[in-house]
Amino acid sequence: MKRLLALLATCATVLGLTAAAGPQAAAATGCKVEYSVTGQWAGGFQAGVKVTNLGTPVTGWTLGFAMPDAGQRITQGWNATWSQSGPTVSAVGVDWNRTLATGAAADLGFTGSFTGGNPRPTAFTLNGVACTGSLEEPPPAPADGTPVGVNGQLHVCGVHLCNQYDRPVQLRGMSTHGVQWFGTCYNAASLDALARDWKSDLLRIAMYVQEDGYETDPAGFTSRVNGLVDQAEARGMYALIDFHTLTPGDPNYNLDRAKTFFASVAARNAGKKNVIYEIANEPNGVSWSAIKNYAEQVIPVIRAADPDAVVIVGTRGWSSLGVSDGSDGSEVVNNPVNATNLMYAFHFYAASHKDAYRAAVSRAASQLPLFVTEFGTVSATGGGEMDRASTTSWLDLLDQLGISYANWTYSDAPESSAALRPGTCDGGDYSGSGVLTESGALLKNRISTADNFPTG
Numbered sequence: 078m079k080r081l082l083a084l085l086a087t088c089a090t091v092l093g094l095t096a097a098a099g100p101q102a103a104a105a106t107g108c109k110v111e112y113s114v115t116g117q118w119a120g121g122f123q124a125g126v127k128v129t130n131l132g133t134p135v136t137g138w139t140l141g142f143a144m145p146d147a148g149q150r151i152t153q154g155w156n157a158t159w160s161q162s163g164p165t166v167s168a169v170g171v172d173w174n175r176t177l178a179t180g181a182a183a184d185l186g187f188t189g190s191f192t193g194g195n196p197r198p199t200a201f202t203l204n205g206v207a208c209t210g211s212l213e214e215p216p217p218a219p220a221d222g223t224p225v226g227v228n229g230q231l232h233v234c235g236v237h238l239c240n241q242y243d244r245p246v247q248l249r250g251m252s253t254h255g256v257q258w259f260g261t262c263y264n265a266a267s268l269d270a271l272a273r274d275w276k277s278d279l280l281r282i283a284m285y286v287q288e289d290g291y292e293t294d295p296a297g298f299t300s301r302v303n304g305l306v307d308q309a310e311a312r313g314m315y316a317l318i319d320f321h322t323l324t325p326g327d328p329n330y331n332l333d334r335a336k337t338f339f340a341s342v343a344a345r346n347a348g349k350k351n352v353i354y355e356i357a358n359e360p361n362g363v364s365w366s367a368i369k370n371y372a373e374q375v376i377p378v379i380r381a382a383d384p385d386a387v388v389i390v391g392t393r394g395w396s397s398l399g400v401s402d403g404s405d406g407s408e409v410v411n412n413p414v415n416a417t418n419l420m421y422a423f424h425f426y427a428a429s430h431k432d433a434y435r436a437a438v439s440r441a442a443s444q445l446p447l448f449v450t451e452f453g454t455v456s457a458t459g460g461g462e463m464d465r466a467s468t469t470s471w472l473d474l475l476d477q478l479g480i481s482y483a484n485w486t487y488s489d490a491p492e493s494s495a496a497l498r499p500g501t502c503d504g505g506d507y508s509g510s511g512v513l514t515e516s517g518a519l520l521k522n523r524i525s526t527a528d529n530f531p532t533g
């Protein structure tokens with residue numbers, strides 16, 4: 078019994094129960110877990126887990142935690158659907174507790190076996206957010222007037238992106254750099270600056286699949302993406318979930334990963350209005366029919382979980398509508414993806430892609446719903462001189478056609494495409510006049526002008 082009491086005390090400290098007991102002056106983010114061992118016997122134990130949602134309301138949740146080692150097994154669980162892989166445990170909310178308002182709690186429990194050591198789980202997370210139970214600054218409430226607040230759930234109407242009033246809208250915003258490299262750039266201060274100073278309508282979340290990305294830690298990258306979706310939502314911005322395939326260029330190489338990833342993020346984010354799915358960043362060295370085949374396998378996975386979200390598919394030749402491979406948008410017009418509520422990605426780098434590409438976009442725009450999910454003001458390497466004249470021509474054209482866009486990148490990468498000066502993300506200031514590069518200053522000027530979204 079002594080051992081049991083000691084264990085309970087340790088859990089209380091580790092899980093931050095004392096911190097959470099204070100007065101809640103303001104809404105908090107995150108979650109609190111109260112874990113207690115309710116019985117123990119040779120080789121087995123029973124535990125209760127009470128998880129309180131301290132963040133925005135959730136519909137559908139997954140509680141994650143880690144057993145001390147893979148020898149400790151959940152043998153039976155209740156009030157959730159339980160699974161375990163190695164030491165990693167997941168409990169998914171069931172019909173009667175899947176909706177958790179702010180401050181609401183779910184009571185779960187399980188019996189477990191253990192083969193030695195202390196059967197105390199650690200690292201509790203709710204939908205990927207660590208359950209530290211501590212009170213943090215409240216995320217700014219999405220007041221009326223935010224892009225998501227005004228436009229609500231988007232859909233494709235004709236060749237346009239339309240809002241809840243069935244009126245065409247143009248979203249203007251920024252893309253992250255690879256979150257595996259520049260994760261420190263995406264925090265409360267930087268996202269506040271993006272939403273409030275830049276008045277960005279969207280955050281594209283670039284999740285590389287290779288290059289130390291998703292394939293190295295699927296669960297970890299999935300929860301990072303989900304965390305950024307929440308951060309965007311809290312600020313009234315749309316979140317473009319970019320499955321950033323690049324090398325190899327055939328998206329079918331990542332087909333199984335794409336299905337797993339999108340099944341998970343679509344289920345988790347189905348209730349949100351701010352999510353758009355981009356299923357393949359830049360197909361290259363691959364035919365349009367192979368891309369189309371990939372899309373027709375991934376889209377149903379998304380629709381099964383999140384039926385009403387807009388999906389964007391990359392196009393041939395690094396999302397150039399085939400132009401960089403000597404083709405053009407007619408190959409898509411003549412053989413479209415068999416899906417509704419779908420848009421096609423077009424990418425450009427202003428110093429590399431000029432009149433011929435602009436002409437191809439102008440032609441395609443009357444026949445295909447286009448979304449410029451990535452572009453740079455510089456050369457296709459992401460570096461070199463900024464081309465102000467070409468960038469201005471491009472942005473004027475996109476404004477005229479009402480095509481939405483995201484600029485590469487909202488980061489402090491040491492390359493001219495980055496909007497923030499190197500070192501910015503080491504500090505806390507994202508708003509000062511000194512933090513922007515030449516490209517960042519141009520983009521902020523363009524993006525921060527009034528949207529005038531139609532509401533009637």
Ligand code: IDC
Nearest residue numbers: 288323358359395426451457458459490492
């Ligand atoms: C570049 C980054 C660079 C990084 C490289 C790695 O800017 O820091 O080392 O990726 O692959 C794209 C891609 C995008 C590229 C960008 C610039 O979608 O991943 O980012 N670019 O080269 N298409 C055209 C240009």
